[in-house]
Amino acid sequence: MATSAATLSVGTTPTCNSKPCMLPKSNLFNLRFNSPNYFQCFSGLKAAASVSCESESSFLGRESSIALRDSFTTCVTRKNHEPVLCQQPQASSFKVAILGAAGGIGQPLALLIKMSPLVSAVHLYDVADxxxxxxxxxxxxxxSQVLDFTGPAELPNALKGVDVVVIPAGVPRKPGMTRDDLFNVNAGIVKSLIEAVADNCPEAFIHIISNPVNSTVPIAAEVLKKKGVYDPKKLFGVTTLDVVRANTFVAQKKNLRLIDVDVPVVGGHAGITILPLLSKTKPSVSFTDSEVQELTMRIQNAGTEVVEAKAGTGSATLSMAYAAARFVESSLRAIDGDADVYECCYVQSELTELPFFASRVKIGRKGVEAVISSDLRGLTEYESEALEALKPELKASIEKGVAFANKQPVAA
Known part of the structure; x- marks a missing residue:
């Protein structure tokens, strides 16, 4: 099919098969699209200046593309075959705090969150810079307004009144390091930050990125319990990057449109505890045994792939920021009343005998509304064996986190 380039000023409203797609108002620059008449908006942050036709990549997935449309009140008319905006987007007012905002994940994450029209203020906290x-x-x-807070003395003010707290603070992984190698440093950081969260915004959604997530989430839970404010529905380990990678690798392998691909990833967020359920891939697609093994191992070791490629200069920061922004946006949509928000994440769970487990959940105004158990039904033999194999390691990581939290005094 022949294509022609069209110039669209940000602030106009492209349409997707007669459905309005919206971008935020701006007169700073124009975007160019290679499409004669069909625009597919895929900005999951809803304010990102990106649309494409039949795009091979989705910013945050199909659900967020729908949310992009639904988060605005629009009226679209056409003049000389060009879309014309006649209403402005409705504003929402949520505050997000990023603890560890000066780090490799925190900086791009802050940028992506500031782009969301659901956000009225971004609170940036770190110990320096x-x-x-x-x-x-x-x-x-x-x-959205940007406010900065430096050092422990300013941490309480960074947290007051926020709706979502995101914690990417801690040291990054270096070549040869496992996520467990990060434990001794990051466990203490997460503990102290969660104590402040408990004291200043106990009702907020808490998103844990700091590795090892398999252990840091149980640490956070124990601290919140000791503080008397634990709500398991509002504590999330962000495993979205595993889903993002799975979707990307499967789409590449099977030559699928990325915007259509959804692969649930369960278990945990390290090595063999990461289990992509390729048999549950949407759209339905068949894999050979060798493809399943190859894809599973690549998804499990993707973090190492990045660490080695950066040759000691860092870990997966940009892709992690992207994935975290997707999860923040999903949480804000849920808090804002969207009744159709589903994400894979690491939460307190009864899906298995383990107290914490990553799976697809439905998120609502008050946090986790349902854990989707159907994903664990009808697994292939390979997946069933992998599920049983991951449990001992995940169990040990959970117990390690709980033991750490119980040995440490909680600040009054």
Missing amino acids: VKGIAADLSHCNTP
Whole structure:
């Protein structure tokens, strides 16, 4: 099919098969699209200046593409075959705190979150170097306010009144390191930050990124219990990157449109505890035994792939920020009343005999509304064996986190 380039100013409203697709108002620049008449909006952050025709990549997936449309009140008319905007997007007002905002994940994550029209304020916290980042980010012409907070003395103010807390703080993984090698440093960081969360915004959704997630989430749970504010429905380990990678690798392997691909990933967030359920891939697709083994191992070891490619200069920061932004956006949609929000994440669960487990969940205004058990039914022999094989390692990681939290005194 022949294509022609069209120029669309950000702020106009492209349409997708007669359905309105919306971008935020801006007069700073134009975007070019290779499409004669069909635009597919795929900005899961809803304010990202990106649309494409039959795109091979989705910013946050099909659900967020729908949310992009649904989060705006639009009226689309056409003049000379060009879409014309006649209403502005409705504003929402949620505050998000990023603890560890000066780090390799925190900085791009802050940028992506500031792009969301659901966000009214982004609170950036770190022990140093956050003022310059906040000043830089504040120059972006999106409506959300950027506030900076430096050091433990300012942490309480960073947390007051926020709806979602995201914790990417900690040391990154280096070549040869496993996520468990990070435990001794990151466990203490997460503990102290969660204590502050418990004291200043106990009702907020808590998103844990700091590795090893298999252990840091149980640490957070124990601290919140000791503080008397634990709500298991609002504590999430962010395993979205495993889903993002699975979707990407499967789409590439099977030559599928990425926007259509959805692979549930269960278990945990390290090595063999990461279990992509390839048999549950949507759209339905067949894999040979060798393809299943190859894809599973690549998804499980994708973090190492990035660490080695960066040759000691860092770990998966950009893709993790992207995945975390997707999960933040999903949480905000749920808090805002979207009744159709599903994500894979690591939560307190009764799906298996383990107290914490990553699976697909339905998220609502008050957090996890349902754990989707159907994904674990009808597994292939390979998946069933892999599920049983991951349990001892995941169990040990959970117990390690609980033991750490119970040995440490909780600040009053």
